[in-house]
Amino acid sequence: MGGTFRVGSGHDTHRLAEGRPLVLGGVRMSHPRGLAGHSDADVVLHAVTDALLGAAALGDIGDLFPDSDPTYKDCDSARFVTDAVARLNPDGWRVVNLDVTIFAQEPKLGPVKARIRDNIARLLGIAADAVNVKAKTGEGVGHIGRGEAIGCQATVLIEKKD
Numbered sequence: 001m002g003g004t005f006r007v008g009s010g011h012d013t014h015r016l017a018e019g020r021p022l023v024l025g026g027v028r029m030s031h032p033r034g035l036a037g038h039s040d041a042d043v044v045l046h047a048v049t050d051a052l053l054g055a056a057a058l059g060d061i062g063d064l065f066p067d068s069d070p071t072y073k074d075c076d077s078a079r080f081v082t083d084a085v086a087r088l089n090p091d092g093w094r095v096v097n098l099d100v101t102i103f104a105q106e107p108k109l110g111p112v113k114a115r116i117r118d119n120i121a122r123l124l125g126i127a128a129d130a131v132n133v134k135a136k137t138g139e140g141v142g143h144i145g146r147g148e149a150i151g152c153q154a155t156v157l158i159e160k161k162d
């Protein structure tokens, strides 16, 4: 009984802009500004996608889903996560656990962390207790602290049984 393990990390930042919806981890939030980007700019699902691709040595989200491709204009970023998982599974990889940190001065994410966790777990097809979502402010400094952007960092472990 053994297995091969791989770790992957993902990081992303998007600018906050007027007239955009705010979607974090697939959960739409009520907020006066949202994230700017080609897709729905879900910074959390982008970081998760890059962590998955990184663990499996499959490149990055920009390689697979170029923002020059009109297919992805304003699209639901859940498709990036499910597509990445679909690329891992035929090689025998499955996700062991995921740890996510969201950096946002506002809105307050405490009330929605559990919903984001449950949604990501559903997209990955794993138990909710294998996913952790943490929220940090920018402590009032830098582009995140000034409320100009939201960032996210994700770390994932994948396993292939021998």
Ligand SMILES: [Zn+2]
Pocket: 012, 013, 014, 037, 041, 042, 043, 046
């Ligand atoms: Zn992104």
